[in-house]
Amino acid sequence: MSIGSGDLVLFDFQMQKWTELAKGVFGYPNWSRAGQYVYVLDARGKGAVLRIRISDHKAEQVVDLKNFISVGSYGTSLALTSDDSPLLLRDAGTQDVYALDWEAP
Amino acid sequence: MRYDRKSRQFVSYLSGLSAEGLDFSRDGEWVTYVSLPQATLWRSRLDGSQQLQLTDSSTVVGLPRWSPDGKRIAFSARKPGADWKIFVVSADGGSPEQVISGEGLELDPTWSPDGNFLAYSTDYFDLHSVVHLAHV
Numbered sequence: 273m274s275i276g277s278g279d280l281v282l283f284d285f286q287m288q289k290w291t292e293l294a295k296g297v298f299g300y301p302n303w304s305r306a307g308q309y310v311y312v313l314d315a316r317g318k319g320a321v322l323r324i325r326i327s328d329h330k331a332e333q334v335v336d337l338k339n340f341i342s343v344g345s346y347g348t349s350l351a352l353t354s355d356d357s358p359l360l361l362r363d364a365g366t367q368d369v370y371a372l373d374w375e376a377p
Numbered sequence: 378m379r380y381d382r383k384s385r386q387f388v389s390y391l392s393g394l395s396a397e398g399l400d401f402s403r404d405g406e407w408v409t410y411v412s413l414p415q416a417t418l419w420r421s422r423l424d425g426s427q428q429l430q431l432t433d434s435s436t437v438v439g440l441p442r443w444s445p446d447g448k449r450i451a452f453s454a455r456k457p458g459a460d461w462k463i464f465v466v467s468a469d470g471g472s473p474e475q476v477i478s479g480e481g482l483e484l485d486p487t488w489s490p491d492g493n494f495l496a497y498s499t500d501y502f503d504l505h506s507v508v509h510l511a512h513v
Contacts, residue, residue: 283508321380335380340387344397345416345439351399358380359390361397361413 280312280324293324294331300350311358313350321350321358334358392425398440402447407468409441409450418452420468431466432473440485443468444492451476451486451495451513463497465513476513483509 280293280301298312309323311334319337324330335358342348343363351359378387396410396419409420409431416437421428432438432454439461441452448468455461463486466473476495477483486497489510499507 334382335385340378343413345411345413345437349397351397352401353379353390354401354405357382359399360378360380360387361395362378362387364393 280310282310282326293326293329294322298322302350302352304352304356305354309356311350311352311356313348315348319348321360391423394425398438400440400442400450402443402468403445404447407443407447409443409468411438411441411452418450418454418466420450429470431470442487444488445490446492449492451488453484453486453497463495463511465495477509477511479509 278297279295280298282291282293283289284291293310297315299315300313302311304311304323308327309325311321311323314320314322321334321337322331323334337348340360341363342360344361348360353359379390381388391408394410395413397413398411400409401407406422407420408423409418411417412419415434417430417434418432418438418441419428419430431450436454436456439453441450443450449465450468451463451465453461454464454473460482461484462475463477463483464473465476477497479499482499484498486495488495493512495511495513497509497511499509
């Protein structure tokens with residue numbers, strides 16, 4: 273799933289059945305290492321990282337991104353470390369405008 | 378940046394590497410990522426050693442994924458003017474192989490637990506993604 277595709281759904285290969293885990297606008301789903309949770313980027317509002325427990329579909333906000341200035345090829349993206357810590361790329365650049373004087377050859 | 382839950386702060390990760398799409402091998406010793414702004418595929422050990430570039434600048438890469446055995450990396454890639462396609466490359470380097478030869482966009486591969494299949498999506502940009510499964 274990627275940003276804009278909407279709800280988070282899970283396919284059970286044994287049952288051959290899709291189940292809705294959460295409604296919203298989610299992207300970059302990542303399984304937790306033990307497989308108990310799916311971490312997603314919530315694109316609603318100013319953004320947040322949520323985790324949804326597979327057993328009961330309970331959603332929990334892990335971090336609010338309202339003060340996080342992100343950057344990436346396609347906006348904010350999310351990855352997980354091996355200990356399930358969220359990874360995001362911060363915009364550390366500047367938006368200063370410079371004026372240059374130059375002499376034409 | 379890594380979000381530290383104990384301190385509730387973002388902290389620098391991998392020496393401030395400019396990259397996205399990080400994915401970690403099952404043994405936790407290796408990481409693959411897409412460098413920015415070059416959008417090329419790399420892998421290294423977690424301490425930054427044994428860094429290896431796996432694609433050149435002729436393609437833009439997205440969302441790499443380690444195979445369960447840690448020997449291969451699947452990823453989406455696009456050459457200028459072409460659609461996104463699914464490739465697999467050895468974690469030790471070599472020529473990436475396009476593993477699915479359908480028409481149109483093919484994106485976001487992920488491995489089955491046994492490493493024999495890749496799930497991926499098509500028709501992303503009209504927001505009607507279809508998930509496929511391919512034997513690799």
